[in-house]
Structure formats: C-alpha cells, structure tokens
Amino acid sequence: MIWHVEVDRSVNKYLARIPKKDAARLAATLDEFETNPLAGDIIKLSGEDAVWRRRIGSYRIFFEFFADRRTVLVHEIRRRGSNTY
Secondary structure, three states, rough: OOOEEEEEEHHHHHEEEEEEEHHHHHHHHHOOOOOOOOOEEEOOOOOOOOOOEEEOOOOOEEEEEOOOOOEEEHHHHHHHOOOOO
16 A cells, blocks of 8 residues: 655755765655555654654664554654764
C-alpha cells in the first residue's frame, strides 16, 4: 500500500546544500517511505511521542508516521558527527 510522504521545506533546503551523492541517497530513501516507512535501521526516539529515526550512513532522518492516515511527516535530516546529539 502507498503511504503519503510530506517533507518539510527545511529538509528540501538541506538536501540542496549537501553533496549530490548524499542527497540522491537520502532522496531515494524518502521515496522508499511511500511503500514501507518502517523498513531499514529505525528506532523510536525515547521521550518523544511519535518521532522515529532512520539511519542512512552518517545521516539521520527524523520523522513521524500516522498509520490511521497512512501519512509520513519528515521533519529533519541531520548529519551525525561527534557533537550531534
């Protein structure tokens, strides 16, 4: 079944600023959310109601998903570094 994926504007801006190879890999992952948002290396973040994290190399995609509406909301993408969370 198809899921509706909503991507925040800040995520699109971030994808435009990072290297093209990394942006393409992350964009392909966002496309995968349409078929199965819970595939891959994901965990539910503790202390958050419905926020999940998916690991793609050194990047992290933070998102919420709503099964009743079949919707995925992508809030943020961050590069994991020595001082990232």
